[in-house]
Amino acid sequence: MNDVSNALPPGREISGLTRVFGILADPIHHVKTPQMLNALMAREGRDGVMVPFQVSSEDLPTLVAGLKRMKSLGGFVVTVPHKTAIVDLCDEVSDSARRIGAVNTVRREADGRLVGEMLDGKGFVGGLVAAGIDPKGRSAYLAGAGGAANAIAFALVERGVSRLTLANRTRAKAEDLAQRLAEAYPAAAVEIGTSDPSGHDIVVNGTSLGLKDGDPLPLDASRLSPGQIVAEVIMQPEETAILAAAKAAGCRTHPGKPMLACQLDLMADFLGMRALPEAVR
Amino acid sequence: MNDVSNALPPGREISGLTRVFGILADPIHHVKTPQMLNALMAREGRDGVMVPFQVSSEDLPTLVAGLKRMKSLGGFVVTVPHKTAIVDLCDEVSDSARRIGAVNTVRREADGRLVGEMLDGKGFVGGLVAAGIDPKGRSAYLAGAGGAANAIAFALVERGVSRLTLANRTRAKAEDLAQRLAEAYPAAAVEIGTSDPSGHDIVVNGTSLGLKDGDPLPLDASRLSPGQIVAEVIMQPEETAILAAAKAAGCRTHPGKPMLACQLDLMADFLGMRALPEAVR
Incomplete structure (x- = not known):
């Protein structure tokens, strides 16, 4: 011994x-x-x-x-x-x-x-902020109304987006999410949108479309334009079809991975694994 | 990362x-x-x-x-x-x-x-066996009837001592232990003894007496004689008063520590932490 x-x-x-x-x-x-x-x-x-x-x-x-x-x-x-x-x-x-x-x-x-x-949504927003993309005061479009999209929608509103558009294939799920957001943040500007992401500063894929080869795009990429930022929750593949399309359209893109790193930091803080709190919360 | x-x-x-x-x-x-x-x-x-x-x-x-x-x-x-x-x-x-x-x-x-x-008692007996002292067929004297002594008494009988003498300040506790041993192993020769360990091949301190300076001896050391083996469950100090007295009386001594090492091996085997079983069980 x-x-x-x-x-x-x-x-x-x-x-x-x-x-x-x-x-x-x-x-x-x-x-x-x-x-x-x-x-x-x-x-x-x-x-x-x-x-x-x-x-x-x-x-x-x-x-x-x-x-x-x-x-x-x-x-x-x-x-x-x-x-x-x-x-x-x-x-x-x-x-x-x-x-x-x-x-x-x-x-x-x-x-x-x-x-x-x-912390899923907070990790996503923290990853954006760390990349110099603060959603605060910007308009955002979010595709999806499932688990990840729910967390991201709340985190975007909590960060102070100027307005948030929710788009989901099953419209009722987006409406339910909008309802819960309104209950929590009555002053937030939340509306239900279509597959058209035009007119928003930040466009987020919060669906799982793009995980598999041959998935349909989560939104109408033909409506993307330079100046928009397109962000992804999917980590693997690193460049999903929608990110590739966004690049081709001249958009700035933000991959899924920074969400994870940021979320690990937030978990460590929340669980008291560190003496000092992180800057991004 | x-x-x-x-x-x-x-x-x-x-x-x-x-x-x-x-x-x-x-x-x-x-x-x-x-x-x-x-x-x-x-x-x-x-x-x-x-x-x-x-x-x-x-x-x-x-x-x-x-x-x-x-x-x-x-x-x-x-x-x-x-x-x-x-x-x-x-x-x-x-x-x-x-x-x-x-x-x-x-x-x-x-x-x-x-x-x-x-595994406490099996660890003790395994430690003895590993030191070349197999209790099988030998007579044993055990001081104590508490937790450690209970485990050791069962392990000594299971190993096949020729007879086992139990000695405890509160005689009723020794009798209770003897009774439970008799129920499990009706053929085992178990008797209640006094503080005199003479006439036994192996003498074991299964009490906590010796942990602290100034503790009384757990048995009558004046009755020890060369040829006897005196074993200890206490790990710290390494040489308890009874071990020192046993040495002075010309006995072979066996300290408390091997019990721990053997017990860890038995735990590892029992918990499946190892591919191959150990020789000593």
Whole structure:
């Protein structure tokens, strides 16, 4: 047992004092958040570790009830398929997370209370801001009304877009999203649009169209024009068909990846993995 | 995020595939098992990690009910104050663990069943065997009837001592232990003794007397004689007063530490942290 102290690098040896973080998912083999946040904690010199907590939808409430009692737990990240179900299992969630209907990060307070937040949209907006594209005061067009689009719509309104147009194939879903935005932010200018993104400063693909070869475009690319910024939520492929079309139309493009990096920073802040808060929140 | 892959050494990056192990304790700051078993898994090239699961006695049942549902969990080690309470929270425990009334290692099967085992005594006996002192066919004297002594008494009988003498200040506790041994092993020769260890091949201190300076000796050292082996469960100090007295009396001595190393091996085997089983079980 003499080589114990050499088996892990200094500061990365897990002890009884190590703060534990989890990621709730099912399946879980593909997750990358533990790798990223463990590297972040190592860089920050924090004594914490994130490990996979795989659990089925059926068993989520029982596991979460147990995790509330785990005093060494700092919190957990929540991903597919648990982002919606976790909302009601938290003791407290932000108003926007409740209206979005999803939570992706949960902090465990010292008294066991679970505080949930939805950082997908904030990560997207933070990624834009970090790239020098502040949506504040600009008009925005958002294609989609699913999970990602819901989070982004709230984050864009919270950042202060001058107006937001929602466009979705199933119009009722866009109207429902607009309704929830209006309840939360009565002064926000939100309207329902068509596939035509013209007349907006920032155009966002918040659908999954573009993930697969041969997907139809999420919006009418022939209506794009130079001066517009076209942003993507899809991370892989890095250049989706709509980004390629936007480039061809002379638009500035913003890929999906910065959203992830920014979101990891926001998760680290929310979970207390860092001593100092980040500039972009 | 470019240095992610360099932050942890190869084979120690935690991913969605990493098997998670816990240690249940309260307080938990002092535990050493995660360090030891994480080093062991690193040496074995196993993709697993042990992290602290601190939980109060009151909250133990709720946490364990949750952990049953955690599909990425391989199992957990159980220590003070949960070794007794965990017995009834397991779906299955070995007969000897049930009779000892304590479990210190729990494996989670793929279907969520929790299988508990008590390895304290087996670790002690394994440590003796590894030092060339096989209790099989020898007579043994055991001072104490508490948690450690209970586990050791069962392990000595299971190993096949020719006879076992139990001595405890509170005689009723020794009688109760003898009774449970007789129920499990009707053929075993178990009797209640005094503080006099003479006439036994192996003499074991299974009490906590010797942990602190000025503790009384756990047995009558004036009755020790050359040819006897005197073994200790206390790890710190390495040479307790009874070991010093035994040496002075010409006995062979066996310190407390090998019990720990052997027990870690047994835990690793029981929890499936290794591909190949160990020779000593």
